[in-house]
Amino acid sequence: MSKTMSRRPLWTALLLCVVLFFLMEKGGLLREDPPPSWLEDGRKIVLEGRICRQERKENSILLYLNQVTVKSESDFKFSKYAVVSIKEKKEWSIGTVILVSGTVEELKEASNWGGFDQKTYYEQQGVGLSVRDAKVEEELRKASLYFTMLAKMRQSFRESIEQISSPKDGAVLKAMILGDKSDLDQEQKEIYQRGGISHILAISGLHISFLGMLLYQFLRKRGLPFAASGSIAAVVIGSYAVLTGMSVSAQRAVVMFFLYLGAEILGQTYDVLSALSFAGLILLAKQHQNLGQASFLLSFGAVLGLALLLPEMEEAFKREKERQAEKVMRASICVSLATLPISLWFFYEWSVVGIFLNLLVIPTVQIVLLSGIAGMAAGIFGEAIGTVVAAPAHYLLLLYENLANFAGNIPFGVWKAGRPERWQIVMYYVLLVLIVLTAHWSKKRWKKGVWVAGGILLFLAIGKLPDTRLLVTVLDVGQGDGICIQNGTKGCYLIDGGSTTSSELGRFCLEPYLKFEGISEIDGWFVTHTDLDHVSGLLEILQSYRRTWDGRNGEGVTIDRIFLPCREKKTEMYDLLEKLATENKIALYYMEKGKTIREGKMELECVAPDRAVLSGEENSDSMVLLLKYGEFQALFMGDLEREGEQKLLQSGLLQNVDFLKVAHHGSQFSTTEEFLRQTQPKLAVISCAENNRYGHPHTALLERLEKIHAIIKMTKESGGIKVASDGEHFGLEEYSVQRENKMDDEKEEKDEHS
Numbered sequence: 151m152s153k154t155m156s157r158r159p160l161w162t163a164l165l166l167c168v169v170l171f172f173l174m175e176k177g178g179l180l181r182e183d184p185p186p187s188w189l190e191d192g193r194k195i196v197l198e199g200r201i202c203r204q205e206r207k208e209n210s211i212l213l214y215l216n217q218v219t220v221k222s223e224s225d226f227k228f229s230k231y232a233v234v235s236i237k238e239k240k241e242w243s244i245g246t247v248i249l250v251s252g253t254v255e256e257l258k259e260a261s262n263w264g265g266f267d268q269k270t271y272y273e274q275q276g277v278g279l280s281v282r283d284a285k286v287e288e289e290l291r292k293a294s295l296y297f298t299m300l301a302k303m304r305q306s307f308r309e310s311i312e313q314i315s316s317p318k319d320g321a322v323l324k325a326m327i328l329g330d331k332s333d334l335d336q337e338q339k340e341i342y343q344r345g346g347i348s349h350i351l352a353i354s355g356l357h358i359s360f361l362g363m364l365l366y367q368f369l370r371k372r373g374l375p376f377a378a379s380g381s382i383a384a385v386v387i388g389s390y391a392v393l394t395g396m397s398v399s400a401q402r403a404v405v406m407f408f409l410y411l412g413a414e415i416l417g418q419t420y421d422v423l424s425a426l427s428f429a430g431l432i433l434l435a436k437q438h439q440n441l442g443q444a445s446f447l448l449s450f451g452a453v454l455g456l457a458l459l460l461p462e463m464e465e466a467f468k469r470e471k472e473r474q475a476e477k478v479m480r481a482s483i484c485v486s487l488a489t490l491p492i493s494l495w496f497f498y499e500w501s502v503v504g505i506f507l508n509l510l511v512i513p514t515v516q517i518v519l520l521s522g523i524a525g526m527a528a529g530i531f532g533e534a535i536g537t538v539v540a541a542p543a544h545y546l547l548l549l550y551e552n553l554a555n556f557a558g559n560i561p562f563g564v565w566k567a568g569r570p571e572r573w574q575i576v577m578y579y580v581l582l583v584l585i586v587l588t589a590h591w592s593k594k595r596w597k598k599g600v601w602v603a604g605g606i607l608l609f610l611a612i613g614k615l616p617d618t619r620l621l622v623t624v625l626d627v628g629q630g631d632g633i634c635i636q637n638g639t640k641g642c643y644l645i646d647g648g649s650t651t652s653s654e655l656g657r658f659c660l661e662p663y664l665k666f667e668g669i670s671e672i673d674g675w676f677v678t679h680t681d682l683d684h685v686s687g688l689l690e691i692l693q694s695y696r697r698t699w700d701g702r703n704g705e706g707v708t709i710d711r712i713f714l715p716c717r718e719k720k721t722e723m724y725d726l727l728e729k730l731a732t733e734n735k736i737a738l739y740y741m742e743k744g745k746t747i748r749e750g751k752m753e754l755e756c757v758a759p760d761r762a763v764l765s766g767e768e769n770s771d772s773m774v775l776l777l778k779y780g781e782f783q784a785l786f787m788g789d790l791e792r793e794g795e796q797k798l799l800q801s802g803l804l805q806n807v808d809f810l811k812v813a814h815h816g817s818q819f820s821t822t823e824e825f826l827r828q829t830q831p832k833l834a835v836i837s838c839a840e841n842n843r844y845g846h847p848h849t850a851l852l853e854r855l856e857k858i859h860a861i862i863k864m865t866k867e868s869g870g871i872k873v874a875s876d877g878e879h880f881g882l883e884e885y886s887v888q889r890e891n892k893m894d895d896e897k898e899e900k901d902e903h904s
Contacts, residue, residue, distance in 0.1 A: 193253070197234075198218070215232045232277065266662070315543075366414075397445060456481060459586065495570065571615070642673055664707050714727065780875070808833065810831035816847020818851055
C-alpha cells in the first residue's frame with residue numbers, strides 16, 4: 151500500500167484533502183454565513199442571476215442560478231446558488247442571465263429520523279436561497295450561441311423520444327440519455343431501486359465513459375490521428391455532459407475521460423487511480439459540499455472498488471477459462487463492497503438481488519443506450535423509423551422491469567438494514583483495507599478463504615445493532631398522530647399514523663422512519679379512532695399494498711395485524727380500513743376495555759373504549775392503551791376528551807405513569823386536572839403542527855401540565871421524540887437540531903426524572 155501511495159501522489163493528495171475538508175466541516179470552519187435576516191420566509195424579492203442548471207419537475211421547472219444579485223435599495227450580491235421554481239415549462243439555455251421575481255421559501259430541515267432534509271440536500275449543492283412561485287420578468291442577457299444550440303438540441307431530442315416510444319419507455323430513455331427524470335413516476339423508480347439497477351436511470355459515469363470510448367475508437371479506426379480523434383471526442387462528450395445537466399458523476403467521468411485522451415495523445419500510461427484522484431480534487435476544490443453528496447460518494451466509491459478491490463479479488467478467484475458472467479459478477483461484488491455503507495447511510499437498504507441482475511444489465515445497457523440514441527436521432531426525421539431503431543431498447547427495458555419486479559418478490563431480495571452508526575462505517579472500511587492487505591500477502595490457496603470470511607465480517611460489522619431496550623417514538627407528523635413502539639428485538643407496533651397537514655405521510659414520514667430503523671414488518675397497528683389525522687398514512691400504505699407469494703408487502707412495510715376500536719356504528723373510513731385489510735389478507739382484531747397484548751417484557755392493555763358505554767362519537771370512543779415494561783409505564787390517549795377521561799378515572803385502571811401521550815393534540819377540553827392528579831406523568835408529549843388552526847396546544851392545558859411539574863415536549867418544536875427504557879429508567883431524545891443547544895439545567899432535569 152505504501153508503494154501505491156508513493157507512486158500516486160494525487161491519490162495521497164485526495165485522501166489528505168478529504169480528511170482536511172471533513173475535519174474543517176466538523177469544526178465549523180467551512181460553514182458559510184447564513185443569508186441576511188431580511189431574506190426571511192414569505193418575503194417577495196426580485197433577483198438577477200445566470201442560469202447554470204435546470205431540472206424539470208412534474209408541475210414546474212427548477213432553475214439554478216449563480217452570480218446572484220438580490221435587488222433592493224442597495225443591491226446584495228449572494229455568494230451561493232439560488233434555486234427558483236417557475237411553472238412555465240420552457241427549455242432555458244445555460245448561461246442566460248434573467249431577472250426573476252418570487253417569494254423566498256425557507257429550506258426545511260428533517261424533523262424525524264429517516265426524513266428528507268431539504269436544507270442539507272440543497273446546501274450540499276451550494277444552494278443557499280430558494281424562491282417559489284417565481285416569474286421570469288426579463289431576459290437581461292441571452293446565452294452564447296453554443297449554449298443556445300445545446301438547449302434547442304435537448305428540446306428536439308426530448309420531443310423525438312416522446313414520439314418514438316411509449317410514455318413508460320420514454321420516461322426511462324429521457325432519464326438515461328438526457329438526464330431528465332421529470333416523467334419517471336414513483337412506481338418506476340421503486341421497481342428499479344428494489345432490483346438494484348436504479349443506476350441506469352441517470353447520466354452515470356458508465357454512460358459517459360462508454361460513449362466517449364466508443365466515439366474515440368470509432369474515429370481512430372477511421373484513420374484519424376490521435377490528436378484529432380481525441381479533440382473531437384473531448385468536444386462531443388463535454389458538450390453531451392453539459393446538455394444533460396453536468397451531474398457530479400458526469401463531471402467525474404468527463405475529467406477522467408479527458409485525462410485518458412491526454413494520455414493517448416501524449417503516449418503516456420493512463421492510471422485510473424490517479425485520474426480519479428485528480429477528478430476528486432477538482433470537484434472538491436470547486437465545491438467542498440460535494441463530499442456529503444450521495445452521488446459523489448457512490449460514483450467515486452464505485453470506481454475505487456474497481457480500481458483497488460477488483461485486481462485483488464481476480465487474483466484470488468480468476469480461472470484460466472471462465473465466462474464473461476463471472477468477470478461481471480466479480481466487478482459487481484467489488485462495487486457493492488466499496489459502496490455498501492454509503493448506500494445504507496443514505497437509503498437505509500441494499501438490494502441483494504442487484505448483484506445478480508447486474509450480470510444481465512451491465513453488459514446489455516450499452517445496447518439500450520445505443521438503440522435509444524439512434525432511435526432518438528432517427529425520430530427527428532421520421533417517427534416510424536425511429537420506433538424501429540429503438541425497438542431493442544424497448545424490449546430490454548421491458549425485460550429489466552419484469553426481472554426487477556420478480557426480484558422484489560424474492561424473500562430477502564432487499565436487505566432493509568437501517569442506517570448504521572458512523573463508527574460502524576469507519577470500522578467497515580478499516581476491515582475492508584485489512585482484508586485487501588491480508589489477501590494480497592496470503593498464499594494463493596488462502597486468498598479465497600480470506601475474501602469469503604472477510605465478506606461475512608463486513609456484513610456483520612455494518613448491520614444495524616439491535617437495541618434490547620423498549621423504544622417509544624412519537625413522530626412529527628404535523629397535525630396528527632403517529633407513534634412507533636419497538637419492543638427490543640422482539641417486535642414493532644404502531645399507534646395511529648395520520649395527518650391533516652402533511653401529504654403522503656406514509657411515503658415521506660412513516661416508511662422512511664421504519665427503513666431508518668431497519669424495520670420491514672409491523673406486528674400490529676393500533677388505530678385509536680378513524681379520523682383522517684390518525685389514519686391517512688395507514689390508508690395510503692393499504693391502498694398501495696401488494697401482497698407477494700410469501701405474504702410480504704412488495705411495495706413497502708408489511709403489516710401483520712390491524713387493531714381497531716370496537717364500535718356500534720362504523721364510519722365510512724372504518725369500513726374502508728376493514729375492506730382494505732381484508733383484501734390484503736391482514737388480520738383484523740377489535741379492541742375494547744380489558745383486552746391485552748403481551749410480548750416478552752412488554753404488555754399493552756386496552757383500557758378504553760368500554761363496549762358497555764359507547765357514545766357513538768369518534769373522540770369519546772377513542773382507543774386508550776396502557777403500556778407496561780417492567781416498572782416503566784406509558785399511556786396513549788388518542789383523542790379522548792373530558793367525558794371519556796371521567797369514565798377512565800371511575801374505572802380505577804389508571805395510576806401513576808412515566809410517559810403520557812397527551813390526548814387530542816393538547817386540546818383545552820382534555821387532560822383535566824383530576825386526570826393529571828391521578829396519573830402524575832413525568833413526561834408529557836404533545837403531537838401537533840406549528841401554527842395549526844386549532845391553536846393546539848392550549849395555554850390552559852400547558853398550565854395544567856406545568857402545575858404537576860411534568861416535562862413538556864411538543865413535536866412542532868422538538869421534531870420526533872424518542873423515549874428509551876430498560877424497564878427501570880427511561881431517557882429522552884429529541885430529533886430537532888436545536889437539542890444540542892438545550893440549557894444545562896434542562897438536561898439535569900431530564901437526568902433527574904430518568
